[in-house]
Amino acid sequence: MHRKPSIPISIYSDAARWRGRTVGLYGGSFNPVHKGHFHIAHQALKRLELDAVWMMVSPGNPLKILDNMDMAPAQKRLSHTRETLRPTRRIQVTDIETRLGTHFTAETLRALKHAMPHTRFVWIMGADNMASFTRWKDWQGILKTVPIAIFDRPGYTIRGLSSRLTQMTRYHRTVPCNLARTTRRPAWSFLAIPRHKGSATMIRNRLGQLWIADHHERRIS
Ligand SMILES: Nc1ncnc2c1ncn2[C@@H]1O[C@H](COP(=O)(O)OP(=O)(O)OP(=O)(O)O)[C@@H](O)[C@H]1O
Numbered sequence: 343m344h345r346k347p348s349i350p351i352s353i354y355s356d357a358a359r360w361r362g363r364t365v366g367l368y369g370g371s372f373n374p375v376h377k378g379h380f381h382i383a384h385q386a387l388k389r390l391e392l393d394a395v396w397m398m399v400s401p402g403n404p405l406k407i408l409d410n411m412d413m414a415p416a417q418k419r420l421s422h423t424r425e426t427l428r429p430t431r432r433i434q435v436t437d438i439e440t441r442l443g444t445h446f447t448a449e450t451l452r453a454l455k456h457a458m459p460h461t462r463f464v465w466i467m468g469a470d471n472m473a474s475f476t477r478w479k480d481w482q483g484i485l486k487t488v489p490i491a492i493f494d495r496p497g498y499t500i501r502g503l504s505s506r507l508t509q510m511t512r513y514h515r516t517v518p519c520n521l522a523r524t525t526r527r528p529a530w531s532f533l534a535i536p537r538h539k540g541s542a543t544m545i546r547n548r549l550g551q552l553w554i555a556d557h558h559e560r561r562i563s
């Protein structure tokens with residue numbers, strides 16, 4: 343039995359604005375944001391014919407919680423993503439999960455569908471997440487709630503397309519141009535876009551401890 347979501351007023355007030363629109367929900371740690379993220383947001387807008395992409399800065403990926411020392415605080419990841427990407431009307435950066443108080447994607451989707459029943463949502467993710475998707479909380483519920491657009495990523499094409507997710511849902515694969523508007527569930531597409539090698543792990547490794555040290559210093563002082 344699922345708990346009924348409690349929705350902050352600020353989110354209900356967005357509902358009228360996004361009525362009848364198609365929004366790509368692009369969740370991420372963005373620890374930190376990089377050009378690969380920007381590439382995916384643009385590809386999603388174009389290839390899925392979306393009205394907007396919301397980059398949802400996660401309060402904390404439930405599967406990365408054990409690596410927490412490596413994770414900058416959500417507020418810092420949000421402000422850094424906003425400063426770096428300079429959001430437009432069609433690509434927005436949001437802390438909606440923090441405001442909803444949800445960590446798990448299934449809960450976020452339930453809350454958004456409840457608050458904004460007249461907006462079409464599509465979940466956006468990179469191919470690396472295909473391998474772990476069947477460990478996400480209520481992953482089958484996610485598939486019943488929204489279509490899923492999966493974007494190719496260097497090093498993950500074969501792993502993703504041979505994942506348990508692919509094996510279990512192969513008959514639900516859809517062509518990308520129909521994905522955002524299909525009412526069929528489950529529905530997912532794999533988008534073989536030009537791949538981008540951007541990686542937050544690579545940036546953290548290159549910066550040494552700078553990105554992390556910066557936020558720990560602020561937390562201590
Ligand atoms: N270069 C990329 N190509 C395709 N998808 C990407 C790319 N970089 C990130 N993504 C996707 O963007 C979303 C957010 O990614 P995230 O913030 O975890 O960045 P990351 O580079 O994967 O970070 P980390 O290396 O710390 O795991 C995820 O769905 C991820 O699969």
Ligand SMILES: O=C(O)c1ccc[n+]([C@@H]2O[C@H](COP(=O)([O-])O)[C@@H](O)[C@H]2O)c1
Binds near residue numbers: 371400471
């Ligand atoms: O709900 C889950 O169980 C779950 C498990 C792993 C990742 N997610 C979500 O997937 C998105 C991508 O996460 P990440 O860390 O790869 O950027 C982000 O919105 C996470 O909250 C969600």
